[in-house]
Amino acid sequence: MYVAVKGGERAIENAHRLLAHERRGDRDVPEVSLAQISEQLSLGVDRVMTEGSLYDRELASLAIKQARGDMIEAIFLVRAFRATLPRFGATEPVDTGRMQVRRRISSTFKDIPGGQILGPTFDYTHRLLDPQLAEGFAPELPATSDAPAGAMPRVTDILGRDGLIESSPRPDDDAPVGDLTREPLSFPADRDLRLQNLARADEGFLLALGYSSQRGYGRTHPFAGEIRLGEVEVEFLAEDVGFAVPLGSITLTECQMVNQFKGSATEGPCFTRGYGLAFGHCERKVMSMALVDRSLRARELGEEVLAPSQDEEFVMSHSDNVQATGFVEHLKLPHYVDFQSELGLLRKLRQEFAEAEASPPLREAAE
Amino acid sequence: MTTFAELPSGFADKVLSAQTTFRSVMDAMARPGSVHCIASASGTPPGVMRGTAAIALTLFDHDTPLWLDPRMAQAPEVEKWLKFHTSAPIVSDSSICSFALIGNAAELPALDQFSFGSNEYPDRSTTLILQVESLREGLAFELSGPGIDGTTVLQATIEPLDLFARLAINATLFPRGIDVVLVADDAVVAIPRTTRLVAEGD
Amino acid sequence: MNAPTYNFAYLDEQTKRMIRRAILKAIAIPGYQVPFASREMPMPYGWGTGGVQVTAAILGRDDVLKVIDQGSDDTTNAISIRKFFAKTAGVATTTSTTDATVIQTRHRIPEGALHAGQVLVYQVPIPEPLRFLEPRETETRRMHALGEYGLMHVKLYEDIARFGHIATAYAYPVKVNARYVMDPSPTPKFDNPKMDNCAALQLFGAGREKRIYAIPPHTSVVSLDFEDHPFTRYRFDAPCALCGAGDSYLDEIVTDDKGSRMFVCSDTDYCETRQSQGHRGSESAAPHKERAHG
Numbered sequence: 104m105y106v107a108v109k110g111g112e113r114a115i116e117n118a119h120r121l122l123a124h125e126r127r128g129d130r131d132v133p134e135v136s137l138a139q140i141s142e143q144l145s146l147g148v149d150r151v152m153t154e155g156s157l158y159d160r161e162l163a164s165l166a167i168k169q170a171r172g173d174m175i176e177a178i179f180l181v182r183a184f185r186a187t188l189p190r191f192g193a194t195e196p197v198d199t200g201r202m203q204v205r206r207r208i209s210s211t212f213k214d215i216p217g218g219q220i221l222g223p224t225f226d227y228t229h230r231l232l233d234p235q236l237a238e239g240f241a242p243e244l245p246a247t248s249d250a251p252a253g254a255m256p257r258v259t260d261i262l263g264r265d266g267l268i269e270s271s272p273r274p275d276d277d278a279p280v281g282d283l284t285r286e287p288l289s290f291p292a293d294r295d296l297r298l299q300n301l302a303r304a305d306e307g308f309l310l311a312l313g314y315s316s317q318r319g320y321g322r323t324h325p326f327a328g329e330i331r332l333g334e335v336e337v338e339f340l341a342e343d344v345g346f347a348v349p350l351g352s353i354t355l356t357e358c359q360m361v362n363q364f365k366g367s368a369t370e371g372p373c374f375t376r377g378y379g380l381a382f383g384h385c386e387r388k389v390m391s392m393a394l395v396d397r398s399l400r401a402r403e404l405g406e407e408v409l410a411p412s413q414d415e416e417f418v419m420s421h422s423d424n425v426q427a428t429g430f431v432e433h434l435k436l437p438h439y440v441d442f443q444s445e446l447g448l449l450r451k452l453r454q455e456f457a458e459a460e461a462s463p464p465l466r467e468a469a470e
Numbered sequence: 471m472t473t474f475a476e477l478p479s480g481f482a483d484k485v486l487s488a489q490t491t492f493r494s495v496m497d498a499m500a501r502p503g504s505v506h507c508i509a510s511a512s513g514t515p516p517g518v519m520r521g522t523a524a525i526a527l528t529l530f531d532h533d534t535p536l537w538l539d540p541r542m543a544q545a546p547e548v549e550k551w552l553k554f555h556t557s558a559p560i561v562s563d564s565s566i567c568s569f570a571l572i573g574n575a576a577e578l579p580a581l582d583q584f585s586f587g588s589n590e591y592p593d594r595s596t597t598l599i600l601q602v603e604s605l606r607e608g609l610a611f612e613l614s615g616p617g618i619d620g621t622t623v624l625q626a627t628i629e630p631l632d633l634f635a636r637l638a639i640n641a642t643l644f645p646r647g648i649d650v651v652l653v654a655d656d657a658v659v660a661i662p663r664t665t666r667l668v669a670e671g672d
Numbered sequence: 673m674n675a676p677t678y679n680f681a682y683l684d685e686q687t688k689r690m691i692r693r694a695i696l697k698a699i700a701i702p703g704y705q706v707p708f709a710s711r712e713m714p715m716p717y718g719w720g721t722g723g724v725q726v727t728a729a730i731l732g733r734d735d736v737l738k739v740i741d742q743g744s745d746d747t748t749n750a751i752s753i754r755k756f757f758a759k760t761a762g763v764a765t766t767t768s769t770t771d772a773t774v775i776q777t778r779h780r781i782p783e784g785a786l787h788a789g790q791v792l793v794y795q796v797p798i799p800e801p802l803r804f805l806e807p808r809e810t811e812t813r814r815m816h817a818l819g820e821y822g823l824m825h826v827k828l829y830e831d832i833a834r835f836g837h838i839a840t841a842y843a844y845p846v847k848v849n850a851r852y853v854m855d856p857s858p859t860p861k862f863d864n865p866k867m868d869n870c871a872a873l874q875l876f877g878a879g880r881e882k883r884i885y886a887i888p889p890h891t892s893v894v895s896l897d898f899e900d901h902p903f904t905r906y907r908f909d910a911p912c913a914l915c916g917a918g919d920s921y922l923d924e925i926v927t928d929d930k931g932s933r934m935f936v937c938s939d940t941d942y943c944e945t946r947q948s949q950g951h952r953g954s955e956s957a958a959p960h961k962e963r964a965h966g
Contacts, residue, residue, distance in 0.1 A: 448837070
């Protein structure tokens, strides 16, 4: 009996009901709150804000809850919401040099002005599952001290003072900053657009690309010049008021890679830069981003583009996990019309093949 | 000095009026030479026809640099109205504008003063919005091209008189070119770059 | 919390303006892919976000919307998209091809001729017909700029050398208005001739790839081929088992695990309309054996 795909509407409704049920899990277990997600799964929230490209902890927590912990699904939820938001303008550039630092390390100097600050890090923890945590316990309060009084200059600024690192490319203040969510991307893409793409890019994708560059697919000789985590002020220049209005502060992670030096007949040799920035605490992301940013500067620095991480069309076209997951997963949609067309062609080719096999002289004649 | 409160109004219902206006323009572009009526009403600054005003409110925003013919550019109400309702930047360099508004045919510059786009990006071209006397009576223009089943006849009173001769450049340049929207009061006709003049007469 | 509120037909007006401008350029340059700043939609990329954005930008209160996937109004994705617009735009929906003013489709062109005043919106996954021959956008853009399509002919000819036929069964490339080579979206090549000189406006939206393109009504659309290997349509050689149609594209339904199958119209509205007019197939109750060959 031919059963058409009738009843699809009810099937969808039932599937969504079942999804909501499964999301809730065992109803005897207390429901997780957004505050719990925001506070206790905070690095997940940070990733969703970064790749979702929207700084809103509460919405990111909701997205994680709604997505049942599927990060890419949560990022997608945030992006779809973000796309509907009106835009009032762009903030003033944030100054990470004035960051209220909570963590700050450099691998290029033993000590730096302002000091190395380990902060909240998994580094140097022994990765042993903790039974105490399984039961739940109140950790000791952290040790505190007064906030460092002195300035905390960026390591790259220290190198820059001696001309040891290329100066940070500084576009003209009036030059518009590209926005790939408002203007369709075209290649070659400038660094503003590349960095925006990388900031939104899938952490795993950037991690693999950065890793590949370390293993020799387009080496860039990186040093972690500095990684810093902390709060920065965000200001908005209101045209009618005429001055910058503070909007509040956000948490950022920044990575400045110091890379392979360059030099030319007209320019003294100096180190080059790779840059990574993310909302919240996303250290793996900013390091990977900085590696890939440096790799993608190959064209600009006159290096031969040979490796995937140097290929801006390849990287930028495939870095977005919302795009990637949509297209990979769309293979779940029905394709039977096209499949039927292929099947028809294949049957015809096989039939012709069989007929040719059965009558060899004909085949020779055809040849 | 005009204050914003004294400016002619925009659409009463922005969303639906923009939609119906767009559909008229889209249908016009898809069927070159056919006359489409713009039903949405808004206020109009002096020298700007109803159809032109509706198109402006529907398609212009801060991403679309505008060029105005000198007479419109000299009417402060026009610029104020456009800026207030659309936020579109008004530019004096016609070669970078997305749209050009022409109210006075005598002031239509040579077409190569506008952007034709590039062969890689032929969409980066100027769309010309040209106000004319009538799109119902006047000379008969027989047209052909995509969107037209065989040929169609447009009866119109158009200035400049040699408009179609000037537009012949579209045939040479394609895919680069200039798309034109003719407006007479609330009537619109589109002449995209693919439309060719077959014959002209009374 | 920032409680979400959405505009008529979901998209905000600024986005609609941007898409509308792209649509006008697309119509003015038939077959050319206009880049547009595609937005994240509340459905995944690859599931029709391009078509949905185009539909959202053109849809008005008086429109009657039909959505099909695989030719059918009842496939899950078609239902999902139809419900999206019924909810966000409050438009009337229909399954009737004739009654619809806007038809959004994935993978098929309706069997019945479309009429003037209708808009057919295609969902497109990969808009670039040259993409599988040349993965770089910078290169394919140059090829389109120069109208340099030799690579495509070489590919099609290699097929002939290898298989004796052009081995493209769907998304079969066409040339529009004798200028641009265009991807018709993954419709079976059976549908290609319907695009030529069609009375309706055809709009194509590729969300993930951020491109919109169009075929105005009554525009020449030619499937690429060779004099010695002319373009041919494929359809399984059987009448529809439900309505007896001998001219429609057929779905193959496997009815048991012993190789039994039946063939029915892929266009469900076409099939149901024919049945309501009294046309009968070899009937649906007893599946028949596939004929010896097609």
